[in-house]
Amino acid sequence: MMIRRQNRQIFAVDTIAHPIPVFTVGVLALAGFQGGVGYIPYLSDEFSHWIGITRQIHTLGALDIDAIAHGVPDYLVGWPLLMAYPGAIVGTYDEGQIALLPTVLHIGMLAMVFDVVRAVLRTDTKLSEKQVILFTWLGLLTLLGIEASGQLVARNLLTEPPQVYGMTAIVVLCMAACRFPDHALHLAGHAGIVLASPYIIKITALAMIPALAIFAVWLFRRDVNNAALLHLGLAYFGLMALALISWKYFGGPTDTTEYSNPARLLTPSRLANLASPESVHIAKLWFAHLWDYLSAYKAPLTLAALAGIIWAGFDNRWRWVVIVLGLFLLVYMAAFLLYQVESWKLWFHSVQRFTRVGLRAMHLIGLVLFGLMTLEALSRRSDGGFQALLVSSRTRTIVLAGVIALSLFQGFQGHRRIADLGTRAVQSTQEGTLTTRAGALALRSHLNAFDESKPKILMINASHDRYWMEMLFLYLLPSEFAAGFPDVAITDNLISWYMPKARTVTPRQPPGWFPVPADIDIIWPLSLSATDRKNLYRVTDGECTGDPAHYFLVRQHRGAATFSCRWKLPDGVDGVPALR
Secondary structure (H helix, E strand, O other), rough: OOOOOHOOHHHHHOHHHHHHHHHHHHHHHHHHOOOOOOOOOHHHHHHHHHHHHHHHHHOOOOOOOOOOOOOOOOOOOHHHHHHHHHOOOOHHHHHHHHOHHHHHHHHHHHHHHHHHHHHHHHHHOOHHHHHHHHHHHHHHHHHHHOOOOOOOHHHHHHOOOHHHHHHHHHHHHHHHHOOOHHHHHHHHHHHHHHHHHHHOOOOOOHHHHHHHHHHHHHHHOOOOOOOHHHHHHHHHHHHHHHHHHHHHHHOOOOOOOOOOHHHHHOOOHHHHHHHOHHHHHHHHHHHHHHHHHHHHHHHHHHHHHHHHHHHHHOOOOOOHHHHHHHHHHHHHHEEEHHHHHHHHOOOOHHHHHHHHHHHHHHHHHHHHHHHHHHHHHHOOOOOOOOHHHHOOOHHHHHHHHHHHHHHHHHHHHHHHHHHHHHOOOOOOOOOOHHHHHHHHHHHHHHHHHOOOOOOOOEEOOOOOHHHHHHHHHHHHOOEOOOOOOOOOOEEEEEEEEOOOOOOOEOOOOOOOOOOOOOOOOOOEEOOOHHHHHHHHHOOOOOOOOOOOOHHHEEEEEOOOEEEEEEEEOOOOEOOOOOOO
């Protein structure tokens, strides 16, 4: 919509046929047909960072960096604040309220692609208005069908989806500025708005600054009368600078790390370390992981996108789009490698996630360029046969059939994905995620018996995976706005996490240690060894029938030697209780 406003004669779109109303109404209809949208977090980073921070902001009623438990305290908090907004309005928190937030951003980015492609088709072909709409929709639905930018409904609430949409949108705006130079300054301003938005979500947006700076200089040199370089600089980077200054002086912690201040990685000592044998070894392993992923993940799309980018690089009208995209990818991947070598070392678990940010932007832009270059090459045929074929009634019928078929496919995909957000029946999750979530929610009802004293919960977890501790921490937080942290302490055999402060690692006795300390009020058996089961039978006097892992063990009263058994899932449907 930002692009369309620049020249209504060029960018005006029939509202009914535009992606914003079409996709919005379609997604809302699919959600309404299923009775609403639910969301079950399933990734560790969702608990320890993004949704975890969001729910703590809601529970506190404010953003208090010093009060919330956070794995990386100086991460920018734009995404958690955005996700916390609906809960602050309605007064209660539910992940289902924000499950489709990435979809809103995705629709906005796709609408920008639609506007640019439609404007180019109007300029470069002899298609009628209705034919232009049909061809543009065919291209857009094809991109969605092959998931060039991912499925319309994102499966998680991590920061990667908004980064993909933000970075891609900036390159799309550069495409519009190249093809419609009369509106370049206005488009630069919009690119600046988009650039500031991903930045407050994550600092990866900084990787776009070198590309935009060079693009701004080129725009100025191409037409000095278009705008002063100062105006272009303010348009591109004014809001970005404001966001940087605001976070540095008003929002972030004083003790920053490289996660909010990349300059810490560029000190002489750390740069000198890049030549060490250890760093070279890590870099080689990183490239090996990267190649393994790129060669397996949608390799045909990658090759087609690269072909489109290389082809467009020889065209003066698109060359600077290719430069912007290429420079962004170069800086982004170089920064990725720098963080891997200096911070993450031999931890390669996020190679796929972080690579997808740049890769999906490249897929979409490269395929759009490939399609436009192909259409233009065929249209330049001297005999005019291709143009005649484009405008023929038979072609219109085929394109219309394609649009209908692809729309039905998107409807099926959308229905399936929205349903999966609230069930994770299709999405692969760690075994026990649903039942652990249900148990954590049910556990809240047992805390009411300890109103006058701080209950202490022991989680018996043979795996000692922090993932389950983080999940328990999240779901014990109340749903009411500004209700405050519950007055409980959580511990397991090896680690402790005392709310509301961040987790602390404390040496403890080996798994299966007994007797249970006298200050433990509730035992949550999560995963048990044979010794654990034997000991739990003993502390319940055999009251639990069947596997003790199906129960909470609640001390009968302070000082009592035995525990009562409470069924974990008293009101569950498919393992998920009604309590939110």
